[in-house]
Amino acid sequence: KVSLVHGAHRTGRRTDAAMARWRAYGLGQFIHWGLYSIPGGEWDGKTYNGAAEWIRSWDGITKSAYDSLIYHFNPVKFDATAWAAAAQQMGAKYVTITTKHHDGFCLWPSKYTSYTVASSPYKKDLIKPLVDAYNKAGIDVILYFSIMDWSNPDWRYDIKTKDDSIAFERFKKFTRNQLLELLERYPTTKGLWFDGTWDNAWVKQAAFADELETEMRKMRPGLIIGSRFRADENGKRHFDTNGQLMGDYEQGWERKIPNTITEVHGNDWDCVMTVPENQWGYNAAWKGHIKTTDELLEMLAKCVSLDGNFVLNFGPKGDGSIRKEELSLAREIGDWMAVNQEAIYGCEYAGLEPQNWGYFTKKTGTDKIYMLVFNVPVSGALRVKLPVQTSISKAYRLGQPAQTFVPEEIQASESFIHLKTTSEKHPFVIVLETAKKTENPKVKYEKAK
Ligand SMILES: C[C@@H]1N[C@@H](C(=O)NCc2ccccc2)[C@H](O)[C@@H]1O
Numbered sequence: 001k002v003s004l005v006h007g008a009h010r011t012g013r014r015t016d017a018a019m020a021r022w023r024a025y026g027l028g029q030f031i032h033w034g035l036y037s038i039p040g041g042e043w044d045g046k047t048y049n050g051a052a053e054w055i056r057s058w059d060g061i062t063k064s065a066y067d068s069l070i071y072h073f074n075p076v077k078f079d080a081t082a083w084a085a086a087a088q089q090m091g092a093k094y095v096t097i098t099t100k101h102h103d104g105f106c107l108w109p110s111k112y113t114s115y116t117v118a119s120s121p122y123k124k125d126l127i128k129p130l131v132d133a134y135n136k137a138g139i140d141v142i143l144y145f146s147i148m149d150w151s152n153p154d155w156r157y158d159i160k161t162k163d164d165s166i167a168f169e170r171f172k173k174f175t176r177n178q179l180l181e182l183l184e185r186y187p188t189t190k191g192l193w194f195d196g197t198w199d200n201a202w203v204k205q206a207a208f209a210d211e212l213e214t215e216m217r218k219m220r221p222g223l224i225i226g227s228r229f230r231a232d233e234n235g236k237r238h239f240d241t242n243g244q245l246m247g248d249y250e251q252g253w254e255r256k257i258p259n260t261i262t263e264v265h266g267n268d269w270d271c272v273m274t275v276p277e278n279q280w281g282y283n284a285a286w287k288g289h290i291k292t293t294d295e296l297l298e299m300l301a302k303c304v305s306l307d308g309n310f311v312l313n314f315g316p317k318g319d320g321s322i323r324k325e326e327l328s329l330a331r332e333i334g335d336w337m338a339v340n341q342e343a344i345y346g347c348e349y350a351g352l353e354p355q356n357w358g359y360f361t362k363k364t365g366t367d368k369i370y371m372l373v374f375n376v377p378v379s380g381a382l383r384v385k386l387p388v389q390t391s392i393s394k395a396y397r398l399g400q401p402a403q404t405f406v407p408e409e410i411q412a413s414e415s416f417i418h419l420k421t422t423s424e425k426h427p428f429v430i431v432l433e434t435a436k437k438t439e440n441p442k443v444k445y446e447k448a449k
Pocket of ligand 1: 053195198254280
């Protein structure tokens with residue numbers, strides 16, 4: 001272990017109520033919305049092959065042409081209540097919304113730059129109606145904020161000269177001002193999801209970022225900040241020089257999911273996921289592999305089974321409407337959650353040996369185990385290996401408690417649940433009520449005679 005001033009300030013998981021609430025979410029919604037949503041991955045009849053929200057960095061578009069999009073941003077179809085209703089029906093317990101992406105366009109009327117919605121035909125703050133509508137729907141809000149800001153002349157990829165460092169000092173002040181402004185303006189928000197923090201210039205700001213994180217946490221007790229915000233004084237990100245997680249949860253699972261519990265290192269984490277292979281902002285094309293509802297449900301189940309939250313991305317159009325494909329995914333996920341949410345919300349890693357038929361989750365604080373079945377074996381027999389001295393007292397189909405199962409015990413703490421049919425077309429859940437096998441005190445007494 002080396003001594004660090006700006007490494008992790010806490011080892012192990014946070015144990016406070018605010019973090020326990022975050023840990024229980026299970027399913028979240030990500031929203032990427034901004035000027036990039038207007039072109040939607042196309043410009044002058046040409047198609048940009050990267051992620052649509054990065055189109056400003058493409059050589060097929062001039063920076064000034066992109067920046068002029070601000071004069072065309074007028075989302076007349078924007079309806080925060082409708083967005084929140086779709087998220088609520090889907091079963092999302094929190095939403096992460098872009099306040100400012102890498103292009104620097106602010107969806108709130110920031111005092112510290114003119115590159116905001118206030119300078120667009122729309123004029124009005126977009127973040128407040130979203131925060132209010134989602135909170136009203138019982139959904140918590142986390143604010144996405146990109147440190148990297150291509151619109152700000154003081155931003156630097158690296159600091160090479162005296163001028164760079166003078167400019168970047170201004171940029172640091174600007175960044176702090178905007179973050180404190182967001183916390184002031186939206187006091188009900190629960191956390192900040194930082195992005196665009198990989199550049200050398202920011203990675204060199206260990207002391208500044210550490211102090212800023214402390215200041216924000218003081219300003220908003222319970223505030224949740226992930227591992228992507230700051231680096232330690234050796235430039236180490238996500239995990240400091242001693243391998244300790246920075247921030248409150250691991251934020252490295254972008255478009256990927258861990259396969260084993262060991263990869264999670266006992267930390268909280270979220271997985272942020274796109275529906276297409278790699279499109280966060282609205283992309284007109286909707287091409288390549290588009291994940292199906294069952295694929296997304298399996299990702300959700302896998303994340304919760306490994307102690308993580310699954311945050312599914314939506315990319316509203318420039319006019320403020322949500323594309324029909326995303327609305328139908330939200331509805332289908334919601335239909336499944338309406339029956340099976342008990343196996344997702346407030347659940348965690350069950351501590352059982354993974355089986356090929358799907359995923360185990362356990363209701364936090366109980367011995368209730370859920371079998372989330374995605375791959376029905378041709379045998380129809382689902383193997384379950386419980387901790388020693390644990391037995392199954394009840395087994396039934398979630399949502400259909402009359403559909404019970406009598407486990408076939410094949411050896412100590414190992415059973416088969418035999419399905420009545422192997423022709424299920426969609427994922428389903430079996431609940432196992434388990435109990436610790438206790439020695440029968442009477443027998444012990446007789447032995448004592
Ligand atoms: C959440 C996503 N993060 C942004 C991004 O630039 N990802 C690329 C990236 C992914 C992982 C490490 C560094 C950079 C994408 O534009 C989305 O906002």
